[in-house]
Amino acid sequence: MTTQITSTDTHQHVFLGDGHSRNERKVWLVIALTATMMVVEIAAGSVYGSMALIADGWHMSTHAAAMLISALAYLYARRHIHDRSFTFGTGKFGDLAGFASAVVLALIALLIGWESFQRLTNPIPISFGQAIAVAVVGLAVNLVSAWLLKDDHDHHHGHHHDHDHHDGPAQDNNLRAAYLHVLADALTSVLAIAALLVGSAYGWLWADPVMGIIGGMVIARWSWGLIRDTGSVLLDRLPDPETLPAEIREIIERDGDVITDLHVWQVGPGHYAAILAIVSPRPATPEDYRLRLRPVHELSHVTVEVSQMQTAAA
Template structure:
């Protein structure tokens, strides 16, 4: 079943006499989650585009390199949001058959990784502009710069408010980290502008730009680590803990094999092979249900369980947990 479609609990049992399928009543449309994420990211992108235009114009007009740096921070963040919601939009509407086992959900970590990469050259630009301003300090229009920087901070706060509520996807978390950097940048511009106007410290403007660059680098690192972990199929949870939880289930002799990985931040997949002490088909079926629920309670969405009886007659089950 394509994860883009509506999900249900399914149980397929092979008891030596054929296959049986059982469907429980609980279901959930994953597309609802994706569409909510897409709409949030689109709205944040629009808000930040307005903030970018205002801050860039103000920085150029009033001579603040910190404000210009914060404006470009907003620009790259806006591009990041566009890439993020474009990936989410494509994933939620893609349905090309069984050849694409998980649709286009992998676009989410791809977009997140590219967003992180885009931030790196921006840091170089910010540091370079700050370096030049350290060498040749310039005066700025402190009053108007302060007004625009405060407006930028309000834009960031409004964007954070849009993203708040419920569990955030990887792209939403990436956007959230961007916004934290943006908010910190706006605060840095406000503080530096006050330092320039009140304390007559022109060096405060490029210093604030460097601080913004460090915030950007931090947010880029967070997104890159998370998306790379998904690419390399690093388990998002403790394998030892999962193995212990399954091993402690009654009638489980041993856990022969277990794998957990993520397709995207909202779709975790697991396969597990369990050796049981029981030859009873009914008991093996009950064991499948217990193993499935144990893994589902741990936050895994798509689960395949294989049961091996004492006589080495294998029984398999493939079920999806709602997410």
């Protein structure tokens, strides 16, 4: 029995997302915007003795730090794109960064929840006018940042598509992580403004921490969706284990050919690799099978093993 193995024409193993460079620039721009606002708030808070300004400034710093994870992952993946020690390229760096960023987002949600609980049990006086002004400025910066990151973001917060290649651009979990940090900051600003307006009108000090707890729960839910999705990519789990493998089987298993072993996994945003073992009564060349799979454009790296089917007489 003769076994033949082939792989894709090019062995560059470049599996970065289509918008890698553009998304990298966007994240650096948002970090610069957030960091500038953070410095201004902390400085102004120190000069004017405003705890609200200082607190919001440090809060923004956590999101800036998390977005830095995204930016550095883009940079590292791009710089090591031809490093052969990464067997299947650096396309998964975004998912690794997204996973780390999602853990940071979960910790921020916990901190917001804990701080809100503390405020609920031990209310402290609030300078409503000053706090509202800070929240409005923070919201404005976050909305600009969200607009910058939103362009190619797929808004499904953890909901999977039935079949990626029929549903627009591939999900870049690294950009999604940065987007969720900005969105989380915007959400806390909106909830804070609502709570402060109610508090200043009716004197309800409890409204602010209650809104904080609600915000923390929403952010925790976003974080879990991102942890689940990035973790699946890192562990080579397909979001839909039937669709892509079924499409491969449908194309290959004709004229008596049988796939005896099939592995499909994601190697970067919109890029999948596949290893197929085919047994056939009339084996074609591995190259022929690979050409048959060319219409499945998510498959960026295909390895085919072909062997002759053993007859009962043999």
